[in-house]
Amino acid sequence: MGRKEEDLKFRMMVVEKLRMLKRSYSYNELAKKLGKPETVLCRYVKGDILPSGETARKLWEELSRFEDFADTLRRRLRFDEYGYADVGSLIHDPYILLQASVEASLRFAGRRLTKVLTAAVNGVPLATSIALFLEVPLVVAKRTKDIGVRAFLEEAYPSGSPATLTTLYIPKDALGPKDHVLLVDDLMRTGRTMQALLNLARKARANPVGVFTLLAFGEDWKGNLEGSNCPIEVVLQLPAPSRPA
Secondary structure, X not given: OOHHHHHHHHHHHHHHHHHHHHOOOOHHHHHHHHOOOHXXXXXXXXXXXXXXXXXXXXXXXXXXXXXXXXXXHHHHOOEOOOOOEOOHHHHOOHHHHHHHHHHHHHHOOOOOOXXXXXXXXXXXXXXXXXXXXXXXOEEEEEOOOOOOOOOEEEEXXXXXXXXXXXXXXXXXXXOOOOOEEEEEEEEEOOOHHHXXXXXXXXXXXXXXXXXXXXXXXXXXXXXXXXXXXXXXXXXXXXXXXXXXX
């Protein structure tokens, strides 16, 4: 991607972040926080004009100070009486997915990425959005073998409570030694699914570049991913939910 394309993409990213915040704040509130006239912000949000490159950079800094992405997730999440989050309210929101994609690209800026790997099914919307934003292919590890695929790599791991053995499969040619892989999931609790994805990437002799997840609950996942040897980026860390009596 050339410099002009990157500049245009960034300016559009800023507008999308502004649009997401406009769903929760009035133009008057945004104008006071950002130091821009309401009329100008309105034209950005409606797509009439794009901010210049320099204006976009300043706006991004102000928007991040106003409300960073973790604050957005915290504000949008809903919990039941036991502390379990309704993650669907996040992963089914296109604006959240777009901002998550921006966040992932910023956190892994400067690293070579050739594939995004996730596990079916809840991780797919987020991983698809990130892969689309990064302009790289998506690989989905599934619990069943696809018809028409001759050879697979597989990884079994304990999941659930009480634990049962779950197996994830990817086509054998989906990843290879030349691939630099970003592993993505919507949330982590035990970290076992992510550990299985890491093992699949290594079985394919691919290079795991890092792990990205929106939410992490409790501390159990840290122990299971201790030997991952790659950066782990969590947008919002939350306490482990209590168990029903």
